[in-house]
Amino acid sequence: AQPIQRVAPNDQDEIAKLKTGDDTVAFFSRAGKNTAVKLVMLNRAEVYTTSYDKLRPVEGLIPSQYSKEFRPYDLVVVPEEEVDSEYFTMSSNGVVHMQPGQPTEFISLSDWMKESTMFNVLRRIKFFKQFLIYKSFRLWYKISRYLKYTKKRAKLARGFFLAKSAFAPSLMLLHSLSYDLQNIPIMDYSNLKRECDIESFREAQKEKRSKESRTFEIKIEAMENILEKLCDNVTARSRVPDMNSTDNIEAYLNGKIPIIEPDEAYTVKKSKSMVEAQKEELERQKALKKAKEEADMLGSFIRVADYMAVESLVTLAKHTLGNFKITLHEKTNILFLVALSFDKNANILFSPSENEILVMFQTNADEIIQAVHQVPRLLYI
Known part of the structure; x- marks a missing residue:
């Protein structure tokens, strides 16, 4: 038999x-x-990547070119039977992009080379070259800051x-009373509406401060x-019951923490399953632990309340003296009556003198400070 002669040129070697x-x-x-090769089948280079650690090397491509990075112009030549669902064909006329469910796209070789060159040039710019690393770092940075924020929160x-x-309801009531302390008048400005002696x-x-001292006492009380x-509510919920009781001792030996009084949230049922009993016991232990933590915070809460009261009193004294100073500056008529007389040498004498008026102002300021200082401290209740 004679061998079969090939009619078409052999392009497989090329x-x-x-x-x-x-x-x-x-x-x-x-x-x-002017070549026997009319058509070449190509796939995207990244399809040859199985993982970031184990890469199937493609001759002619560096690892960064066939990794999972976005490199749309990196292609590899494959036999016709190995083409993927998305593939390319290249001829002397240009490149054809085949994709399932999408229209076929054609681009000439010159445009393909131009766009590929521009893409590679852009990828050499620092912003685009380091974009994935920068994005990963920024993502890590935001997450780490958020985790730190959640821990602080x-x-x-x-x-x-x-x-x-x-504590919240009591704290709001204390805020209201502290605000009331700041608005207690401890100076009488009625005498300044007309002339008066010092x-x-x-x-x-x-008289005004003596009258308002009772108001201070009412607010502090x-x-x-x-x-x-x-304190009574918190300590009552955190108090451990008397261990002289047989039931309490048995509960303690069984690893259970007895509660002195059943809370409204834990209604005692006549018949309960083991799951319900265990769940109720866990809730009781959790509530007791929470109550003990709140009992340990009572000292700090009392100090906070005391600081609030002291701050309100200091603010009251500052505002009172500040308002009195503004009133003196804005007053245009006569404030205090001053008597004039002459001594033996025919010198004019003022009664009260300037020094006596200044001493009166200083005494008034000291008495205001003393009035707020005499208010009982909550820290010593």
Whole structure:
């Protein structure tokens, strides 16, 4: 039998020499249409990547070119039977992009080479070259900051009184009473509406502060009552029951923490399953632990209440003296009556003198400070 003669030219040897898309473009640019190779099948280079650690090397491509990076112009030559669902065909006329469900796209070799070159140039710019690394770092940085923020938030919530249902209502009432302390008038400005002597002015201020001292006591007593009620409620919930009781001793030996009084949330049922009993016991232990933590915070809460009261009193004294200073500057008529007389040498004498008026002002300021200083401290209840 005679061997079969090939009619079409043998192009497999030429195609075997081509490895990448750049090789194919260079081949068709050099040979043009005067070649036996009319069509070359190509796949994207990244399809040859199985993982970031184990890469199937493609001859002619550096690892960064066939990794998972976005490199749309990196192609590899494959046999016709190995083409993927998305593939390229390249000829002397140009490049055809085949993609399932999408229209076929054609681009000439010159445009392909131009766009590929521009893409590679852009990828050498620092911003685009380091974009993935920078994005990963920024993502890590934001997550780490958020985790740090959540830790700080959780730490703050553990010691934040407004976040505790046992302290929040009492704290709001204390805020209201502290604000009332700042608005207690401890100076009488009625005498300044007309002329008066400094003695009557001094007596009016003493009478005013003596009258308002009872108001201070009422506000402080109200704050003390709030703190005492809060302490009783918190300590009652955290108090460990008498261990002389047989039931309590048995519960303690079984690893259970007995509660002195059943809470409303834990309604005792006549018949309970073991799961319900265990769940109820866990909730009781959790509630007791929470109550003990709140009991340990009572000292800090009392100090906070005391600081609030002291701050309100200091603010009251500052505002009172500041308003009195503004009133003196804005006053245009006569404030105090001054008597004029002559001595033996015919010198004019003022009664009261300038020094006596200054001493009166200083005494008034000292008495204001003394009035707020005499208010009982919540820290000593």
